Amino acid sequence: MAAVEPRAREGVPLLRIEALGLCFIPKRYALLDKVDLEIFPGEILGLVGESGCGKSLTGLACLGLFPSGVKPFSGRVLFKGKDLLCLPEKEVRAYRGRRVALIFQEPLNALNPVFTVGYQIEEVLKLHRGLRGEAARAEAIRLLSEVRLPDPETRIRNYPHELSGGMRQRAMIAMALAGEPELLVADEPTTALDVTVQAQILDLLLELRERRGLAILFISHDLALIREVADRVAVMYAGEVVEVAGKDELFENPRHPYTEALLSARPEFGTRKLRLLPGQVPSPGKWPAGCRFAPRCRERELRCEEEHPEMRPVGPGHAVRCFRR
Numbered sequence: 001m002a003a004v005e006p007r008a009r010e011g012v013p014l015l016r017i018e019a020l021g022l023c024f025i026p027k028r029y030a031l032l033d034k035v036d037l038e039i040f041p042g043e044i045l046g047l048v049g050e051s052g053c054g055k056s057l058t059g060l061a062c063l064g065l066f067p068s069g070v071k072p073f074s075g076r077v078l079f080k081g082k083d084l085l086c087l088p089e090k091e092v093r094a095y096r097g098r099r100v101a102l103i104f105q106e107p108l109n110a111l112n113p114v115f116t117v118g119y120q121i122e123e124v125l126k127l128h129r130g131l132r133g134e135a136a137r138a139e140a141i142r143l144l145s146e147v148r149l150p151d152p153e154t155r156i157r158n159y160p161h162e163l164s165g166g167m168r169q170r171a172m173i174a175m176a177l178a179g180e181p182e183l184l185v186a187d188e189p190t191t192a193l194d195v196t197v198q199a200q201i202l203d204l205l206l207e208l209r210e211r212r213g214l215a216i217l218f219i220s221h222d223l224a225l226i227r228e229v230a231d232r233v234a235v236m237y238a239g240e241v242v243e244v245a246g247k248d249e250l251f252e253n254p255r256h257p258y259t260e261a262l263l264s265a266r267p268e269f270g271t272r273k274l275r276l277l278p279g280q281v282p283s284p285g286k287w288p289a290g291c292r293f294a295p296r297c298r299e300r301e302l303r304c305e306e307e308h309p310e311m312r313p314v315g316p317g318h319a320v321r322c323f324r325r
Ligand SMILES: Nc1ncnc2c1ncn2[C@@H]1O[C@H](COP(=O)(O)OP(=O)(O)OP(=O)(O)O)[C@@H](O)[C@H]1O
Pocket: 024, 031, 049, 050, 051, 052, 053, 054, 055, 056, 057, 058, 067, 068, 069, 070, 221, 283, 284
């Protein structure tokens, strides 16, 4: 796999999430609370945390998408300074796919089984770039070869079920690129793939970032993967970001006890031993009043159980939500 050079955060963020809170309306409890994130042009931001921490909801929010029953109750989602939460739905639709695109674990959920791969990519080209007929077909073939789908002239006539898992993932990436987005939200994009195909898709994403200057929000529960691709990393726990830092800084100098625990929960090299974190992420609606990680934290003190910590800078580009670090 190609080595990734760490990047400096340059200029103004492409996307800035500010104090975003999401509520599950039927039960009236928060799913995300005061989430802050910045994604800079051309960078890969890794978003990591255990299942249920809120990674996917944060990823969807980058597209101004909220599952049914889920509504924002605070904050802003600014793309180049424009708040998606305040735009009329028509404008948000034009933004989705054109400015920001989404790929996820299961391409069969993104690709429609009754249309050919080519037809579906051409539909995006028509919608977002006004391409039709021969021009659209030629561009669809070019996109499929850009994502290294073998024999794109033939594959374009295939239905999704006629492709292997890795090929479908490539076709979904080609569809995501069709609107020429500046940001790609990749939600566990390689989790369902076997290890070899996984490495090929990661390489492809790195290549696309180089060639297109694409920024990527790379969501994964797997820190080893994040380490391969990300420039910076944000760690989520129970609906909030608890640590953010440059990749090397986070891996070499983790500050939050949760980040440390996640790092030590990785399988040790050459063994199959996995040190698991005791306890579970508290469910939404059952977050403790103080630090949400306190019940699982060996270093907790009285203050951690009583007060909710805010994010605090601890070094250049490094912030942590912990009183003790
Ligand atoms: N449509 C929904 N309605 C109600 N609750 C939801 C909905 N979607 C997500 N949640 C809840 O919000 C919390 C965060 O979910 P999210 O899918 O963002 O977590 P995640 O970190 O991506 O986890 P995973 O890795 O398992 O996908 C979870 O407790 C989940 O059960």
